[in-house]
Amino acid sequence: MTDLLASLNPEQREAATNTDGPLLILAGAGSGKTRVIAHRIAYLIGDKHVAPWNILAVTFTNKAAQEMRERVQRLLRGQELQSSPLVSTFHSLCVRILRQDIEKLNENYTRTFTIYDQDDSLRLIKNCLKELGFDDKSIGPRAVQGAISGAKNRGEDVEEYAAAGQYADDRRASIARVYRAYEERLHQNNALDFDDLLIKTVALLKSNAEVRDKYNNRFRYILVDEYQDTNMLQFELIQLLTEKQQNICVVGDEDQSIYKWRGADIGNILNFESHFPEAKTIRLEQNYRSTQVILDVAGSVVTHNVARKGKSLWTSNPRGDRVRYYQALDAEAEARFVAMKILEHREKEAEMRAAVLYRTNSQSRVFEEAMRRAALSYNIVGGFSFYERMEVRDIIAYLKLALNPNDSIALQRVINSPPRGIGKHTIDEIERRANDAGVSLWQTIQLVFEDPQSLNPRAVTALKRFQHLIRGLGELASATSTETEVPKGEITKTRDSARVVHSSSPVSDLVKAAILETGYELALKEERNDEADARLENLQELVNAAVDYDELGPEALREFIDHSALVSDADQYKRDAQVTLMTAHSAKGLEFPLVFIVGLEDGLFPHSRSAKDPAELEEERRLCYVAMTRAERYLYVTHATKRRVYGAELASEPSQFLNEMPLELIEDLTLGKSWLSFARGSSRIEYEHGEYRKEKKTYAGKTYNSVDSIADFFKQRAVQLGQPTPGSRNAASSGQRPRQAPSGNDGVRLQSGDFPPGSYVRHAKYGRGLVLRREGAGESLKLTVSFPGYGQKKLVQKFANLEPA
DNA sequence: TAAAGAAAGTTTTTT
DNA sequence: ACTTTCTTTA
Numbered sequence: 001m002t003d004l005l006a007s008l009n010p011e012q013r014e015a016a017t018n019t020d021g022p023l024l025i026l027a028g029a030g031s032g033k034t035r036v037i038a039h040r041i042a043y044l045i046g047d048k049h050v051a052p053w054n055i056l057a058v059t060f061t062n063k064a065a066q067e068m069r070e071r072v073q074r075l076l077r078g079q080e081l082q083s084s085p086l087v088s089t090f091h092s093l094c095v096r097i098l099r100q101d102i103e104k105l106n107e108n109y110t111r112t113f114t115i116y117d118q119d120d121s122l123r124l125i126k127n128c129l130k131e132l133g134f135d136d137k138s139i140g141p142r143a144v145q146g147a148i149s150g151a152k153n154r155g156e157d158v159e160e161y162a163a164a165g166q167y168a169d170d171r172r173a174s175i176a177r178v179y180r181a182y183e184e185r186l187h188q189n190n191a192l193d194f195d196d197l198l199i200k201t202v203a204l205l206k207s208n209a210e211v212r213d214k215y216n217n218r219f220r221y222i223l224v225d226e227y228q229d230t231n232m233l234q235f236e237l238i239q240l241l242t243e244k245q246q247n248i249c250v251v252g253d254e255d256q257s258i259y260k261w262r263g264a265d266i267g268n269i270l271n272f273e274s275h276f277p278e279a280k281t282i283r284l285e286q287n288y289r290s291t292q293v294i295l296d297v298a299g300s301v302v303t304h305n306v307a308r309k310g311k312s313l314w315t316s317n318p319r320g321d322r323v324r325y326y327q328a329l330d331a332e333a334e335a336r337f338v339a340m341k342i343l344e345h346r347e348k349e350a351e352m353r354a355a356v357l358y359r360t361n362s363q364s365r366v367f368e369e370a371m372r373r374a375a376l377s378y379n380i381v382g383g384f385s386f387y388e389r390m391e392v393r394d395i396i397a398y399l400k401l402a403l404n405p406n407d408s409i410a411l412q413r414v415i416n417s418p419p420r421g422i423g424k425h426t427i428d429e430i431e432r433r434a435n436d437a438g439v440s441l442w443q444t445i446q447l448v449f450e451d452p453q454s455l456n457p458r459a460v461t462a463l464k465r466f467q468h469l470i471r472g473l474g475e476l477a478s479a480t481s482t483e484t485e486v487p488k489g490e491i492t493k494t495r496d497s498a499r500v501v502h503s504s505s506p507v508s509d510l511v512k513a514a515i516l517e518t519g520y521e522l523a524l525k526e527e528r529n530d531e532a533d534a535r536l537e538n539l540q541e542l543v544n545a546a547v548d549y550d551e552l553g554p555e556a557l558r559e560f561i562d563h564s565a566l567v568s569d570a571d572q573y574k575r576d577a578q579v580t581l582m583t584a585h586s587a588k589g590l591e592f593p594l595v596f597i598v599g600l601e602d603g604l605f606p607h608s609r610s611a612k613d614p615a616e617l618e619e620e621r622r623l624c625y626v627a628m629t630r631a632e633r634y635l636y637v638t639h640a641t642k643r644r645v646y647g648a649e650l651a652s653e654p655s656q657f658l659n660e661m662p663l664e665l666i667e668d669l670t671l672g673k674s675w676l677s678f679a680r681g682s683s684r685i686e687y688e689h690g691e692y693r694k695e696k697k698t699y700a701g702k703t704y705n706s707v708d709s710i711a712d713f714f715k716q717r718a719v720q721l722g723q724p725t726p727g728s729r730n731a732a733s734s735g736q737r738p739r740q741a742p743s744g745n746d747g748v749r750l751q752s753g754d755f756p757p758g759s760y761v762r763h764a765k766y767g768r769g770l771v772l773r774r775e776g777a778g779e780s781l782k783l784t785v786s787f788p789g790y791g792q793k794k795l796v797q798k799f800a801n802l803e804p805a
Numbered sequence: 806t807a808a809a810g811a812a813a814g815t816t817t818t819t820t
Numbered sequence: 821a822c823t824t825t826c827t828t829t830a
Contacts, residue, residue: 060820091820117820140814194820262819362816365821382819416806423806458806566820585818607817623818646815647821 004075008032008039015282016040019048019221022242022276024269025251028313029298029629030289030591033251034064037223038071040249041085044221045076055085056219056241058093060226060259062567063381064589065089068225086219090234091194092566094201098192099558101211105204107187112558114191114400115565119393120409121145121193127412128181131435139174147175148182152195153231153263158183189407189440198233205240216244226588227252227272231263239275248276254309255302258585258623260615270309287313287629289591291320293665294635298628301660305618320633322667325658327674328640331363331599335370337669338596341636342579343374345594355580355592357627359605363598364581371579379577381586387564391520391535392542396564398514399557401470402477406440415441418523421462429455442470469518476510477557507556508546515539584627595631597624600639600655624657637661639675653770755783755802762805763795769805 005013012032015025016039027033041057044050059065069087088096095115102109116124125148126141151161162176186193192200205212222242224230227250230238242248252269260266273279287295292315299313328334338356345352356367361383371378386392394417397410405411416422433453434444445463452460515521521539524532549560574580580592584605599605606620628635643652654675668676755761755771761783762768769785783795783802795802 062820089820197820258818261817360817419807421806425806583818604817609817619818644821 004039004042008036009286011282011284011286012036012039015284016043018280018282019044019249020247022246022272022279023249024227024272024279024281025249025284026269026281026311027251027253027284028287028311029253029256029626030287030315031284031313032286032288033225033253033284034067034071034589036284037225037249037251038068038075040223041072042075045081045085046079050221051083052081052085053083054218054220055223056093056221057085057087057223058225058238059087059089060229061589062089062092063586064225067589089566090237091197092562094197094237095562095566097201097215098197098204099555101204101208102200104208104211105200106207107200107203109187109192109200110190112190112404114189114404114407114410115197115562116186116191116193116409117565118145118194119388120191123409123412124185125178125182127409127431128178128185132177132181134174134178139171139178144175144178147172148179149195150263151179152199153233155199155232189409190404191407191409195233198237202233202236202240205237212240212243215241220245221247222249224248224250225252226256228254228257228266228269229259229262229264230268231265233263235265235268235275246276246278255311255622256588256626258588258619258626260619283311285311285313287315288317289632290315290629291317291633293320293322294628294631297323297635297661297665298625300662301628301657302621302625304660305621307615307618322665323661324634324636325666325668325670325674325676326636326638327654327670327676328638329642330640331366331643332370334598334638334640335366337638338367338598338636339370339374339376341596342376342594345634346376346578352594353576353578353580353592354594354596355582355587355590355630356596356598357582357584357587357630358598359584359607359623360599361583363604367581367598371581376579377577378579378581379574381580381582386538386541387567389535389538391524391538392564395511395514395518395520395539395542396561398470398473398518399477399510399561401442402473402510402514403557403561405442405470405474408434408441411441414518415466418519420466420519421458422466423459426455426459426463429453472517473510473514476513479506507549507552507560508543510557511543511546515543584623587630588626591630591632593632594634594636595627596636596638597627598638599643600637600658601643601652602655604643604652605655606657621657621660637666755797755804760805761785761802763800763802 005016008016009032012035015023015036019040025033025036027036037057041055044055045052057065057068059068065087069084072085072087086093098109098113099111102111102113122141122145125144129135129139129141129144156164158176158180161179162173164172186196205215219241222238224238229252238248238250250269250272254266254269257264257266257269268275273281290298295313295315302308303310326334326337328337342352342354345354358364358367364380364383368378368380387396394414397413400407400410401414412427415427430441430444430448433447434441437444437447439447445467448455448460448463521536524536524539546560549556549563552559580590584597597605603611605624606617610616610620637658639654639658640652642649644650658676659679663676663680666676668674668680670676759771760768761771763785771783771785783797783800785795785802
């Protein structure tokens with residue numbers, strides 16, 4: 001053990017061995033955070049002889065948990081252990097606790113509760129909206145879901161939310177009604193959504209001293225990773241669990257806080273010392289990951305944030321190459337450039353792993369294609385994950401029904417997939433009657449048999465067959481499930497038969513049954529096309545995944561289903577893939593020798609949704625910082641000058657974050673003129689850059705100088721293209737001329753109200769904006785205008801009431 | 806009822 | 821552009 005610790009630097013060693021009492025580790029990017037946690041766990045077990053069972057490490061993602069488990073295992077290699085430390089995400093920890101003790105909460109939930117993931121929850125919300133008669137389009141289900149989740153994460157229950165809504169607008173009052181209905185339905189269905197997992201666990205630990213004691217005694221040493229991203233509920237959970245021993249160690253970095261939108265409270269890490277008065281603080285500031293240049297560029301961007309304590313990250317690594325920049329014509333050209341560069345790097349160093357980081361999942365598509373064309377094997381994290389595929393979710397829904405046919409959301413999902421003659425009319429009728437009678441859809445089906453009313457015999461027969469199908473799956477499942485599901489007299493018999501089935505793989509058998517007996521496989525085989533074949537393959541994968549649960553005992557099926565809800569990105573990140581494509585968010589905690597940050601455009605990264613709030617813009621900047629600091633040796637930043645958004649082609653400006661990088665540390669790989677070469681050639685901008693930095697501390701908002709340099713860039717391009725531009729006689733002499741906003745009135749040939757690209761306009765609502773693009777003519781002349789703070793808007797000139805500005 | 810065609814919404818990030 | 825959902829038709 002001692003030699004293991006010898007590989008740590010003094011601060012790291014201090015952090016690993018300071019095991020008792022509250023400890024805050026402020027760990028900068030690449031400072032060996034995961035290493036320290038792993039060593040700390042190994043030290044607790046190997047040197048302090050703490051039982052592994054008494055150690056809990058909590059992470060946010062399964063990826064991080066997996067990584068941590070492997071690291072600890074490697075450190076403890078060769079040692080015989082009685083148990084292993086629990087390394088878990090917040091959500092699976094809560095499931096674990098609730099599956100054990102939720103009945104002690106006395107809210108009428110049973111241990112067999114179902115978990116509704118985001119998709120299930122959205123379906124339920126849609127049902128509630130329908131039921132409450134919100135059939136107008138004024139209130140979108142997604143918006144409601146966001147509002148409810150937000151309320152839940154702020155700790156507001158229905159009553160509190162409704163009370164707060166009393167004095168607010170109608171919209172909020174409507175949402176409160178949906179919230180109430182949603183909660184009732186969840187409860188009726190014995191279901192918990194993702195937020196409830198935390199809420200109910202906290203409520204349970206708060207209300208029941210016995211349970212609290214039990215877990216306090218079990219988890220004597222607790223570690224929390226990415227502590228800057230914890231929200232109120234997670235903080236409460238940690239506080240309740242560490243009430244007794246206070247052996248709480250948290251690791252985090254304020255500069256990497258990127259989940260405020262999900263309710264994360266940065267105050268948790270900033271105020272750790274006041275929450276836990278005995279706390280020690282250790283700073284890890286030596287970076288082992290990146291070159292000095294990469295750190296300098298990343299640091300330069302993040303220093304533009306005002307709400308920041310600031311810290312110094314240093315490295316003894318080589319300076320490294322400059323950050324490389326490329327301006328592509330469009331998204332396709334951007335992807336081609338990235339693929340080409342990856343090939344070049346791999347030619348020099350065969351094992352070079354690369355990551356392509358983008359802001360939104362929708363950007364992944366072009367990169368996938370480019371990788372395929374370049375014959376690079378790639379790996380996508382996030383987006384449409386395996387368990388989110390339609391066919392996989394359908395089969396899971398059948399399995400959920402096998403355990404609990406009253407799960408109306410699952411039933412709704414598969415009652416007619418594959419098509420079995422239960423059409424829209426029939427389903428509507430059943431829903432209506434279920435609502436009237438206040439029972440589940442499953443129970444209503446039985447009622448239909450007793451009194452078919454308007455339903456025709458064909459539909460009734462189809463329902464009979466469906467009922468029979470689900471019952472059959474249910475019987476198969478109860479052979480592998482707990483005793484509680486079975487009538488008392490049959491317990492012995494059932495358990496015996498469970499054992500028999502057990503040795504011949506019960507969970508995977510059940511999955512197979514759900515694929516075969518439901519007619520799912522047949523329906524896909526009959527389609528005879530590539531897509532159906534791919535789906536069949538996915539289902540085979542699902543069976544394979546289930547095999548891992550075959551030896552797990554009576555709760556195996558339940559655990560498999562839980563896993564499918566909580567482990568949405570299971571094993572998606574394969575460490576040795578040549579290329580990994582993912583969002584900047586997903587990349588947190590990972591590192592690659594070669595990193596591309598793509599789509600650095602205004603409105604995309606930073607995202608337009610973050611433009612109105614300076615705090616959100618700062619979060620975008622931290623996200624950019626996180627992305628940049630993933631790079632070990634080579635970092636590329638790229639953007640495109642036009643990009644399709646919702647099918648329409650839009651001109652895009654360079655991201656202000658590019659303007660915040662030190663230009664002398666950037667190498668321009670663009671063929672021909674780029675925004676960067678322009679910005680460089682303009683001494684005025686360099687000068688303003690210096691000025692801007694001095695003023696920075698007083699202004700938290702958007703970097704307007706970037707917009708100005710970008711405006712000049714567009715004007716220059718217009719000149720090159722020979723398009724008439726207001727003030728074009730001046731623009732030819734590039735950025736050297738005195739700063740003056742072009743005006744629609746000063747060109748002789750231009751009428752007032754004519755707005756070419758590069759000119760400024762004023763809009764009643766959005767204020768002053770830069771015209772990027774014109775299309776159409778006469779009545780339907782449309783302008784694409786970028787408004788600081790609002791992003792790009794496409795306006796019909798005739799109706800937009802624009803004035804020159 | 807199911808398939809085919811039309812219209813509407815989608816894309817911020819995640820457990 | 822693409823996918824989901826609504827509407828029409830056989």
